[in-house]
Amino acid sequence: MFELRLLAPEDRVEVVGDALDALDALSVSVEDADAHTEAEQALFGEPGMPPPREGWQRSRVVALFDTRAKADEAAALLQAQDFFEGCSLAGIAEVPEQDWVRLTQSQFAPVEITESFWIVPTWHEPPAQAVQVIRLDPGLAFGTGTHPTTRMCLRWIATQPADVLGSRVLDYGCGSGILAIGAAKFGATEIDAVDIDEAAVESTRLNADANAVELSPGLPERAQGEYDTVLANILATPLKVLAPLLCAHVRPGGHLVLAGILSRQADELKEAYAPWIALEVADTEDGWILMTGRRAA
Numbered sequence: 452m453f454e455l456r457l458l459a460p461e462d463r464v465e466v467v468g469d470a471l472d473a474l475d476a477l478s479v480s481v482e483d484a485d486a487h488t489e490a491e492q493a494l495f496g497e498p499g500m501p502p503p504r505e506g507w508q509r510s511r512v513v514a515l516f517d518t519r520a521k522a523d524e525a526a527a528l529l530q531a532q533d534f535f536e537g538c539s540l541a542g543i544a545e546v547p548e549q550d551w552v553r554l555t556q557s558q559f560a561p562v563e564i565t566e567s568f569w570i571v572p573t574w575h576e577p578p579a580q581a582v583q584v585i586r587l588d589p590g591l592a593f594g595t596g597t598h599p600t601t602r603m604c605l606r607w608i609a610t611q612p613a614d615v616l617g618s619r620v621l622d623y624g625c626g627s628g629i630l631a632i633g634a635a636k637f638g639a640t641e642i643d644a645v646d647i648d649e650a651a652v653e654s655t656r657l658n659a660d661a662n663a664v665e666l667s668p669g670l671p672e673r674a675q676g677e678y679d680t681v682l683a684n685i686l687a688t689p690l691k692v693l694a695p696l697l698c699a700h701v702r703p704g705g706h707l708v709l710a711g712i713l714s715r716q717a718d719e720l721k722e723a724y725a726p727w728i729a730l731e732v733a734d735t736e737d738g739w740i741l742m743t744g745r746r747a748a
């Protein structure tokens with residue numbers, strides 16, 4: 452394989468990408484050419500908010516070709532086009548052969564939640580000290596245990612007395628289903644796991660089967676009635692909008708566990724939930740916090 456590398460300003464990326472597709476590139480990837488420099492500009496916004504810009508000011512475009520001749524030809528043809536003005540050729544290089552499966556797998560090691568509770572990909576053996584294990588491979592849905600927000604929720608689940616987690620649990624925004632599976636491993640027996648993303652619902656179903664636990668995955672309408680514990684690892688903005696709905700699902704005396712919140716957002720979350728549940732910061736990791744609260748009995 453051969454990589455053709457180009458630099459393109461924001462307004463040329465699309466046309467250059469389309470041209471590379473038309474020139475038989477096997478793949479085209481676009482990255483921020485200023486990443487990890489002073490000139491880097493964040494492009495993401497919270498859900499429901501527009502991104503600050505449509506694209507990076509300078510992009511690194513990398514196209515993969517199966518022969519050197521095709522990469523050379525594509526470079527020559529692109530450089531002859533009017534739309535290439537402002538773009539530049541950064542080089543053509545052979546891509547060394549890699550065992551991509553092994554490389555990807557090597558990036559996902561077992562994740563420790565507590566000394567005896569681990570998330571373990573299927574290509575690893577569980578560590579000797581693991582008493583409880585969730586088997587989970589990276590897939591289409593968020594939640595492999597590598598993110599601090601997921602880890603804090605799981606740590607909360609694993610360290611509560613059984614009567615706190617309870618038997619009826621709702622995982623709202625279930626992604627891979629990892630929190631729902633964790634709840635099942637720690638004694639919950641009636642678990643609804645819901646998400647707005649159909650792929651997450653399917654992923655939860657498959658991961659529940661792989662872990663031999665029973666869950667009811669579905670779209671948000673599946674959440675019905677009151678639960679002993681409601682878990683929601685989303686982001687601050689949707690969590691604020693969802694406050695009345697999530698609190699209504701917590702039974703009197705039950706617990707609410709929220710993640711996806713940055714430390715500086717603690718006060719806004721407390722305020723949004725104050726009419727129903729008094730939230731406190733229960734855990735913190737890498738600038739993220741876990742907020743929990745109990746509905747009055």
Ligand SMILES: C[S@@+](CC[C@H](N)C(=O)[O-])C[C@H]1O[C@@H](n2cnc3c(N)ncnc32)[C@H](O)[C@@H]1O
Pocket residue numbers: 592593594595596600601604623624625626627628629630645646647648651671684685689711
């Ligand atoms: C950060 S992931 C959390 C996944 C998993 N629960 C975990 O802890 O790792 C957030 C999930 O919430 C879902 N989500 C976002 N907004 C939602 C909403 N309003 N209602 C239900 N699910 C939502 C997303 O599709 C995504 O799968």
